[in-house]
Amino acid sequence: MLDILLVEDDHDLAETVVQYLELENIHCDHASNGVRGLYLLQEHDYDALLLDINLPRLDGLTLCQKLRNEGKDIPVLMLTARDRLQDKLDGFRAGTDDFLVKPFELDELVARVQALTRRRSGQAQILSYGGLEMNLNRREVYRSGQRLKLTPTAWQLLETLLRAAPEAVNRQKLEAAVWGDRIPDSDVLKVHMHYLRKTVDSDFVSRLIHTVPGFGFALRENHEQG
Template sequence: MLSVLLVEDDQDLADTIIEYLELEQISCHYASNGVAGLHLAEENRYDVLLLDLNLPRLDGLTLCRKLRDQGDDTPVLMLTARDELDDKLDGFRAGTDDYLVKPFELQELVVRIFALSRRRSGEAKKLSCADLEMNLQNHTITRQGTSIKLSPIGWKLLEVLLRASPGAVSRQELMEKVWGDDLPDSNSLKVHIFNLRKAVDGSFEPPLVHTITGHGFALSADKPV
């Protein structure tokens, strides 16, 4: 079952959306203001965030920007009564993935939710796992405050693993996302993973790069079962 967070100060609209989503087998958590929504987003993992643009205590753009700055890559669908291009551009600059202008059809809302849920957002500015942090803006990687240098391929491998963390990524998916159609042989992947593990785990504890036998790799503070 999909799980979404709705942050909307119009109680009547929120009740209508929540009821409709339940009929579509979509679990919905709800907050009536931006501060409460930020807390829920930080404490839980959702498939999609539905954010009203004009919220009390913390507006939707600021809420989205804060989450992106923290490395949250949950897709964001902004709900707004504004249909001006400048407003939409502001939203995309803040890290919004899609817009839905009020009033909207609930069926369209569900279609957008399912479409967004199939991918994680590419708008996050930081990705992290335990004490490992990748800053996508500054193009830096640190662990326990120590700078880590990677090759371009190593960077791409780590980014894919961080975006999926703590979930596993199959060898085939990893190669396709890093090399595209020009796939290397399996030995090349092994060498790059060896170098990545040496850089990320060589001088640190606990190890974060794990081999999932018969499947692929995962980045996690806890060894996958």
């Protein structure tokens, strides 16, 4: 069952949405203001967020931006009565993944939720794991406070690994992240991973980049190996 959060101050609409989603086997918690919504997001790992723009105490755009600045990659579907292009551009800049304009059909809401939860959001601005921190806005990477210099290819490989960490990423996905459909021979990936491993691990006691035999690579701390 999917587990999502609805942040909406219209109680009648919220009740309708929560009940309909339950019928579709989607559990939905509800917060009536932005501060309460932010608290629930910090306490629970939801599969998606349904977020109204006009909220008391903390508006939806600010809440969304706070999540992205903290590196949260939860998919966000913004619910809004505003249908102007500028409003949508503001939402995308704040980090939302999709929009649904009120009034909306409930079956369309379900379809949007299901589509969003098939992937995590790509809107997070800071990715971090095991002392590594990647700031997507500034295009900077640090490990334990030490800045790392990466080539564009190494950046793409590390971003892909960070988004999945500590899960392993297969070679095909890493190649597609860098070269798309024009996949080079396997030695090219091997060379770039060697460079990335040297940059990320050579000046530190513990290794973060690990080879997963017959599969690919993973970012893992020592206690998560194996």
